Amino acid sequence: MTEKDWELLLTLHKEGSITKAAQKLYISQPALTYRIKQIEKEFNSQIILRGSKGVVFTSEGDYLVKYAESMKRQLQIAKDNLTNMKNNIQGILRIGVSSNFAMYQLPNILEGFLAKFPNIEIDLTTGWSSKVLKLIQSEEIHVAIIRGDHVWSGEQITLNKEALCIASKKEIDLNNLPNQNLIQYQTDVSLKKTFDDWWLKTFNKTPKVSMEVDSIETCKGLVKTGLGYGIFPSICLEDTVDLHTMDLTIDNKKLLRKTSLLYRKELLDLSVVNAFVSFLKDKYNIVY
Incomplete structure (x- = not known):
């Protein structure tokens, strides 16, 4: 098997279709099918079954997919290490970052970082913190910036903490909030749980949800028109001057949302990782 074969197996496993995998790989279906047969011949094992709903991998096929994942990861680690053996700081830095x-x-962070280290390339993945955590756990990225509290066995640095708050076009009357229109948005499970726990400890009735939208920016736009109120991390309200806000509290203590930098200590031997971690420590005034 070659590096191209690893990519072929991983793509076919993800897509579950010869047609879709061929399109993703920019090869013909016959060429893909031929290569699968060659792999099966090489290992003397049937690795896929074709059905009416697409491709199903056999137990032998699943084993080879895991092997391909491992080999692809090891090859990337080798490339990273070889690149970083050079004197100047260059190479690819793989980062996973919470969407918000x-x-x-x-x-702003990447603008400053790349101005200082112009020979570093950024491979960026964004998504909910739970997704980013899985990426660093599986070693698909070098560093992660996630929000909320999560279990992580490696290095973890708190970059900042921010308030969670209610935002509304109108003045906020907390006692009357359950009777007002709430605009909700899809968000990370941990943040939604924080909001839900606060509500249950503050009110004895369910919120009056008038709208549910897919993004925090859509929600904020609707709140600005006066159609209802929203509950937000204050990070997304820093440029907003036309909304009334009120911090969420429990027992007179503000609810705070933590942002953390995650990485493995051994990866500091990679110059690109070391440079990024040091840059963030300096930016957030973190004592070494």
Whole structure:
């Protein structure tokens, strides 16, 4: 098996279809089918079954997919290490970042970082913190910036903490909030649980949800028109001056949302990782 074969198996396993996998790989279906047969011949094992709903991998096929994942990861590690053996700081830095942090804070960070280290290339993945955590656990990225509290066995540095708050076009009357229109948005499970726990400890009735939208920016736009109120991390309200806000509290203590940098200590031997971690420590005034 070659590197191209690893990619072929991983793509076919993900897509579950010869047609879709061929399109993703920019090869013909006959060429893909031929290569699968060659792999099966090489290992003297049937690795896929074709059905009416697509491709199903056999137990031998699943084993080879895991092997391909491992080999692809080991090859990338080898490339990273070889690149970073050079004197100058260059290479690819793979980062995973929480969506909200990526939207409101990351552009400024990367602008400053790349101005200082122009020979570093950024391979960026964004998504909910739970997704980013899985990426660093599986070693698909070098560093992660996630929000909320998560279990992680490696190095973890708190970059900042911010308030969670209610935002509304109108003045906020907390006692009357359950009777007002709430605009909800899809968000990370941990943040939604924080909001739900606060509500249950503050009110004895369910919120009056008037709208449910797919993004925090859509929600904020609707709140600005006066159609209802929203509950937000304050990171997304820093540029908003036309909304009334009120911090969420429990027992007179503000509810705070933590942003953390995650990485493995051994990866500091990679110059690109070391440079990024040091840059963030300096930016957030973290004592070494």
